Amino acid sequence: MKNKVMVLLAVLLFAASCSGSPGDTSKGPDGQELANTQDGLAGDWIWEAKIDGFYYSLSFEESGEVVYKVGWVDSELAGVYEGVYEATGGILTLDTEGIDPFSQEPLNPLVVSFAYVVDNSNLILSKNGSDDLFNSADSMVFLKNDFGWMGAYVEYLENILASHDDVETTTCSLANIDADNTPELIINYGISASGGEVCTYFAGEMSSISVSENNISYIPNSGLLLDIGGRMDVYYDAVYSLSQGLFTIVGVGNYGADNNSDVQYSETGDPIYSYFWNGDEVGADEYSQLLAEVFDKDSSILIYSYLQGMSLEETIELLSN
Numbered sequence: 001m002k003n004k005v006m007v008l009l010a011v012l013l014f015a016a017s018c019s020g021s022p023g024d025t026s027k028g029p030d031g032q033e034l035a036n037t038q039d040g041l042a043g044d045w046i047w048e049a050k051i052d053g054f055y056y057s058l059s060f061e062e063s064g065e066v067v068y069k070v071g072w073v074d075s076e077l078a079g080v081y082e083g084v085y086e087a088t089g090g091i092l093t094l095d096t097e098g099i100d101p102f103s104q105e106p107l108n109p110l111v112v113s114f115a116y117v118v119d120n121s122n123l124i125l126s127k128n129g130s131d132d133l134f135n136s137a138d139s140m141v142f143l144k145n146d147f148g149w150m151g152a153y154v155e156y157l158e159n160i161l162a163s164h165d166d167v168e169t170t171t172c173s174l175a176n177i178d179a180d181n182t183p184e185l186i187i188n189y190g191i192s193a194s195g196g197e198v199c200t201y202f203a204g205e206m207s208s209i210s211v212s213e214n215n216i217s218y219i220p221n222s223g224l225l226l227d228i229g230g231r232m233d234v235y236y237d238a239v240y241s242l243s244q245g246l247f248t249i250v251g252v253g254n255y256g257a258d259n260n261s262d263v264q265y266s267e268t269g270d271p272i273y274s275y276f277w278n279g280d281e282v283g284a285d286e287y288s289q290l291l292a293e294v295f296d297k298d299s300s301i302l303i304y305s306y307l308q309g310m311s312l313e314e315t316i317e318l319l320s321n
Helices: 002-017 048-052 148-163 284-294 312-320
Strands: 043-047 054-060 065-072 077-088 091-099 106-119 122-126 139-144 171-175 184-188 196-202 205-211 216-219 224-231 234-243 246-256 274-277 280-282
Touching (some): 077 106, 148 184, 205 246, 246 284
Antiparallel strands (some): 054 065, 196 205, 224 234, 246 274
């Protein structure tokens, strides 16, 4: 995983080498230098795709200082850069020097510029001119965070670490299920009997629901979550909607053998199941249709296959940095 981080960092540094020299300033239409306006930049920002694997964060001070971190969410940070920034005429320039947290060796200076827009709780960074930034992406969206969710999640995980029986098998992931700029914490205890949890943080409060241990899907930023569970010919699909810290059931399906100790089979060798949606008996095809109407699997991400998960200790360390 460290190799993946360093490859990513190398891409960023290559892009930075093409973006200009320290001290570049923006000019107005008649060539005059523009003042550092810093429009709405002060504060902490986190790239929305942190929850999909990569980690970038930016912390701007009103004094003009900046801290930029890059890494991979299931590893330690790959680089920490500190320096100054300038925001003039819609162009953001970072002039920083970095250190490798693994070796404590200095990294190449990172000097890079972006076109930027602050829109409500979003900081949108885009390519500046012909610079080939973000690999092939045209823009990146950073989310404004007060990081209160980090402290709440760390406290919750520390309690699990101190008291839970399944610490060694437990893994965690972060996923942006709804669109409130705060990622959800998914806990997989790794044992069927213990299942898992989906935790959310809103308005200073953390809440959670219990889910299956290894089959959770979500549609990014939609608030929709699908929990698939069951065993031994008794199964379920539960669709939840997450909004403002509350999980609401959208639909629940159940299917399986009428008697799972004496499963009957068709002439083709398939088990004969009964299907129910929100308590009403339906056919197999109608069941699939009703599920598809409330949750589009083609647009979803299966959390435990897409994000392999961090240990409790790794997650606590990440959220504490």
